[in-house]
Amino acid sequence: MKIINFAETNSILNQYVAEIRDVQVQNDRLRFRRNIERIGEIMAYEMSKKFAYSQKNIQTPLGIAPVQTPDNQLVLSTILRAGLPFHQGFLSYFDGAENAFVSAYRKYKDTLKFDIHIEYIASPRIDGKTLIITDPMLATGSSMELSYQAMLTKGHPAEIHVASIIASRQAVEHIAEMLPAEKTTIWCAAIDPEINEHSYIVPGLGDAGDLAYGEKE
Numbered sequence: 001m002k003i004i005n006f007a008e009t010n011s012i013l014n015q016y017v018a019e020i021r022d023v024q025v026q027n028d029r030l031r032f033r034r035n036i037e038r039i040g041e042i043m044a045y046e047m048s049k050k051f052a053y054s055q056k057n058i059q060t061p062l063g064i065a066p067v068q069t070p071d072n073q074l075v076l077s078t079i080l081r082a083g084l085p086f087h088q089g090f091l092s093y094f095d096g097a098e099n100a101f102v103s104a105y106r107k108y109k110d111t112l113k114f115d116i117h118i119e120y121i122a123s124p125r126i127d128g129k130t131l132i133i134t135d136p137m138l139a140t141g142s143s144m145e146l147s148y149q150a151m152l153t154k155g156h157p158a159e160i161h162v163a164s165i166i167a168s169r170q171a172v173e174h175i176a177e178m179l180p181a182e183k184t185t186i187w188c189a190a191i192d193p194e195i196n197e198h199s200y201i202v203p204g205l206g207d208a209g210d211l212a213y214g215e216k217e
């Protein structure tokens, strides 16, 4: 399993990560969503360097221009609801991708214990394609694992990219165990050291879905 952590490289992406974490800035929902989207755009660009390319001869008004363009058949899959702005960032760059949506939410049994419920999936067939699953937060990694399993009902991808913004160390280890190592890459903007008793990432940023779209009852 390959793990790419953008926190190890200085770039403007870190500014957007700082803003979504910052309690003084993160409550501006429009800015929060846009920062998540911008991180998605940058990650998509970096990810595109790993795709397979071939030369296309493009007819211009004045001649033929050889251009190397990617050949991967992309399926962008996102986990509702916090995944939506992240997905949009990827889709801005990978505008030819097919799209999939999976719902995953924590159903609490008491204040600390919960199960992840997957109730909705809308996806094309994914056999032989490049599956990119986006979710800004990987805390326990369970939502990602179960969403990936739900996607397998639609076929078997040739390669898998798990894209997140803040992942806990535990979630990275969990996904490394649960997804096929030989064809999976985890992309993240930061790996945080722990999760608390409510399974929130520490220091993390709080609740990404609520920050993007408001609290739910």
Ligand SMILES: O=P(O)(O)OC[C@H]1O[C@H](OP(=O)(O)OP(=O)(O)O)[C@H](O)[C@@H]1O
Pocket (backbone or CB within 6 Å): 079, 080, 081, 082, 083, 104, 105, 106, 116, 135, 136, 137, 138, 139, 140, 141, 142, 143, 144, 171, 199, 207, 208, 209, 210
């Ligand atoms: O790794 P896990 O422990 O499964 O936690 C991470 C999940 O929690 C968040 O979604 P949440 O369940 O809060 O739903 P929301 O996006 O609707 O707020 C987040 O977007 C992930 O999907």
Ligand SMILES: O=c1cc[nH]c(=O)[nH]1
Pocket (backbone or CB within 6 Å): 082, 137, 139, 199, 200, 201, 202, 204, 205, 206, 207, 208, 209
């Ligand atoms: O830290 C966390 C954990 C789950 N969901 C979030 O949005 N944040």
Ligand SMILES: [Mg+2]
Pocket (backbone or CB within 6 Å): 082, 207, 208, 209, 210
């Ligand atoms: Mg949430």
